Amino acid sequence: MPYRWIAYEDELSETRVVELWPHNSLPKNGFAAFIIITFVLTLFPLIALSGTILFWGLLPFMMLALWTIWVALKQSYKNNEIFERLSFDCKMLELIRMSSSGNNKSWTCEGYWSRVNLYASEGPVPFYVTLKGNGREVEIGAFLSEGERKSLYNELRTTLDGYKA
Numbered sequence: 823m824p825y826r827w828i829a830y831e832d833e834l835s836e837t838r839v840v841e842l843w844p845h846n847s848l849p850k851n852g853f854a855a856f857i858i859i860t861f862v863l864t865l866f867p868l869i870a871l872s873g874t875i876l877f878w879g880l881l882p883f884m885m886l887a888l889w890t891i892w893v894a895l896k897q898s899y900k901n902n903e904i905f906e907r908l909s910f911d912c913k914m915l916e917l918i919r920m921s922s923s924g925n926n927k928s929w930t931c932e933g934y935w936s937r938v939n940l941y942a943s944e945g946p947v948p949f950y951v952t953l954k955g956n957g958r959e960v961e962i963g964a965f966l967s968e969g970e971r972k973s974l975y976n977e978l979r980t981t982l983d984g985y986k987a
Contacts, residue, residue: 824966825974835912838981842906842974844965846899853895861888904965908953910981917953917960931955933985938978940971951975 825842848856864884871877903922908915915936917929936955942948945961949971952959963974 824970825963827977838910840908840974840977842908842963842966844902844904845967846902848895850899853899856895857888857892860891864888902965906962908962908978915953915955917962929953929956929958929960931958933982936982936985938975938982940975947971949975951978953978 824845825840828839828841830837830839864887868877868880868884871880900922905920906917907920908917910933913933915931915933919927931953932955936953939952939954939959941950941952944950945952945964947964947968949968950961951963951971951974952961954960962978963971966974
């Protein structure tokens with residue numbers, strides 16, 4: 823699951839942290855294997871044409887297709903370099919969202935006054951999870967799958983209920 827809970831304890835307090843990141847279905851080492859296999863498979867039809875002028879006419883288009891796949895996969899990896907970290911200490915919540923562009927955003931709120939919301943169909947994705955408090959409502963885990971967002975919502979609601987007890 824692309825999120826995990828971590829607990830830090832010291833003499834004075836306990837801090838719980840949930841870290842979230844997008845799931846990449848093609849790992850980085852699989853990327854190289856995919857490109858090599860695609861290259862080899864695109865050369866098979868050209869083998870029959872080797873030694874002809876048609877070979878040299880088709881080769882640039884095959885290489886262009888391979889380069890386009892390469893660029894698209896690299897862009898997909900870059901877009902998925904998102905990391906969210908929600909910290910729960912004894913009184914405050916802090917959400918930090920880090921992206922590959924260096925555009926980091928943060929949100930803090932007192933735990934007692936915060937609440938978690940689940941929008942089944944009103945958000946940009948089904949079962950959209952937000953945190954509300956301190957006059958703002960911020961999204962969390964929009965890149966997770968639908969089931970993961972439901973699970974995250976239940977876990978966040980249980981954790982935030984601890985502030986109200």
